[in-house]
Amino acid sequence: MKKQKLVLIGNGMAGIRAIEEVLKINPNGFEITIFGSEPYPNYNRIQLSKVLQGGTSVSDITLNEWVWYEDNNIQLYPGESVTSINTKTKRVTTDKGRIESYDQLIIATGSNPFMLPLPGADREGVKAFRNIKDCEEMIEYSKKYKKAAVIGGGLLGLEAARGLLNLGMKVDVIHINDYLMERQLDRTAGKLLQSQLEQQGMNFLLQKNTVEITGRKQVTGLKFSDGSKIKADLVVMAVGIKPNVDLAKAAGIPVNRGIIVNDYLETEVANVFAVGECAEHRGIAYGLVAPLYQQGQVLAKRLCGISDMGYQGSVLSTQLKVSGVDVFSAGQINEDNRTKVFKSYDDYHGVYKKILIEDGKITGAVLFGDTKDGSKLFNFIQKGALIEEYLQSAQDVETEGNVAASMADNELICGCNGVTKGSIVEAIKANNLTTVDQVKGCTNASRSCGGCKSLVSDLLACTIGDQYQADQKEAICSCTTLSRDEVLAEIREKGLTHIREVMNVLEWKTDGCSKCKPALNYYLGMIDPMKYQDEREARYVNERMHANIQKDGTYSVVPRMYGGVTTSEDLRKIADVADKYKVGMIKVTGGQRIDLLGVYKEDLPKIWEELNMPSGSAYSKGLRTVKTCVGENYCRFGTQDSIEMGIRLERKFEGLNTPHKVKMAVSACPRNCAESGIKDVGIVGVEGAWEMYVGGNGGTHLREADLLFKFKTGDELVEMIGAFLQYYRESANYLERTSAWVERLGIDHIREILCDELMVKEYNRRINEALSVVQDPWKEAINNKNLLRDLYQTVKI
């Protein structure tokens, strides 16, 4: 198949993140071309302030090295800007005259610093703080000049000011509001921050409105609306950013503040997407990293044709990255008449904590001085947790002494990259990681804003230091480090629909093996029986061929005989077929069926057609047979109609997929001629009631079944068997027999679960859904030419 041409405009964090997600899902699906105006590979713009502060080089904040582009066969044009997009011919043109066509186009042009249109704004020495070039110019300035003014007391302005201080300049910060970072902090935290930064040497001019940048050619100072003035050799404007939409606008793509996108990051023009700071989703253009990454994931899925919920908007959190100052905020910042507040303030240590609560739920938080709880609170805000949950966890922490240890596995540690505690711990264990940097390299945690580094190091401490925790989970097979439960959770959460997708998205180390592929095939079908397309190439030979392979490559055929009851007519057909195809042997099986052995592969479909009986499923990880005794109609001891019940059960559950084979039996009295005591589900009829035994096994690991319940009526019995089987389907590991499963969960636990009438109804609803799509596989094969050719015909030359 021809690869689709995917062109990305903008070599920054949002665009590249989307590409990374695409490569995860479908590494070979696209021919990728990237244009970036800056002459660098993708770097971490959030950490620009570190470059400015000195001690960090560009290569230290590079996220994707040049070799990454090569390794992934990406054509990168660094230092080359796209100047126009033609959405009709689907081509882009660059400032170097290059023309590139696309099938899918991603616009990730980010944003531009907002430059106040002040008189004198064009003088030399007026800078923005946005890219590496800006940093380099400021560093040059700091070598020649001493006095800097930063307009804007928000996140970006303070980071720039801190950097300039480090470069040895005197810095005034001019802010229009009466406290700093008013978009992220409340007044108390803003004032605390101010006094901290003043101690570091920053000077603040608050409630000042700049009206002019003075000077001739070169800037000399600022003039304010109240008539006051200051001197400055360098002016940095950090009042905000605006989405860079010029290119899209010129191409006729609808824009508002940003490029308008829907929940799937689609612009209003076909095959054109926008992601990151340049995009406007439900009226919001985000300027922080976490939303950009979430958008990248959604976009990648959309491009790869995987359905999901789409992007639903983001709750924001902020972490200020100025050395020596810890500030965190998330969600709602300022209380109103609907909110209540949980507040603590330690003036002496400079620690302030405010949590906003609405209807008992945490809706926002501001932390100053101690931000260890930041990630946790952010999590609680996102899931709308109750304040009690936080207070309780805070108490637990005090007794346990570790925040990280008290978090649940699915809680986010790194909000930027969506890395949970579980995945970090798992990476630490799987790869024997010992440093925060290794965890970053392995999981992406702390790769962006770095705010979660302390939590990651806590996690390392408690994971490596605690061997008891270290061996709790078992990977499905050596192709992955994920356990069965983790894989199922990911399938459900991400809405994964086929095996290849699971292996790609969950980063399988191989192309699968004979262990994980059949398991994934089962799990996917169990989770969504209505939609899942069974992948027969992932089936073990017997289940793919619907016959049992024998040591010489021939097969055996076992037709269905419900309850072990047959007729002279069926017996005649079996005899005729056996003669005609010269079968090697006719044998009665342990499950009360007739087995035709030594059948050639090519003869299978013909035999099935001539038998005109359903498959006996003698090969399946599913219901095999229901053995019965003669029962009350003939037997002098019989108390119940075991044959009728056996046939009823076999008809209801035939063709069901289960984690491993399921054998059943129905006996009509405790003499148990059908051997119900060693069946996965064994029924024993007693006077006026049915006893239901489960978890028996007559095989390698002999196990006597446990009595689960006793019922007066057959209907109740059948309903409980349905619930039991569905609970087994949903909670057992693939290839775990009911005997091992009952042993693992405990019969009391299973009984407790199935005591709940609502659960029984719900399990029945689900198993009936799974049963509703069952088809007789023999009929299916006979009537499908492609199946016949692909599976049963041998090429002979």
Added chain:
Amino acid sequence: MEKTLRSVLIGELGDLPQKLGKTVMIGSKEIAVFKMENGDITAIENRCPHKGGVLAEGILNGEYVFCPMHDWKISVKDGKVQAPDVGCVKSYPVEIIGNQVYILINK
């Protein structure tokens, strides 16, 4: 000693099942032909060196087939048995001309 190969037409690309093996008999020689997920076609002897299992019916993962009898893992490209088991099955060169698939075998 000089070896000469002859090429045998076994059918069209579309006749081969995706991600599965196909049994091909050339005279008395039984060959397992695989169409891998990436579309590549390979051919190896259809007998596991362990106990003679029919490899064409194994589960194919990437370039490895797992024998349906006792789960030996064998490369469908070069026929090598993978650790911890050892051994090798014969592999045959495959040629695709247009839509048609040929296997090269000794004369």
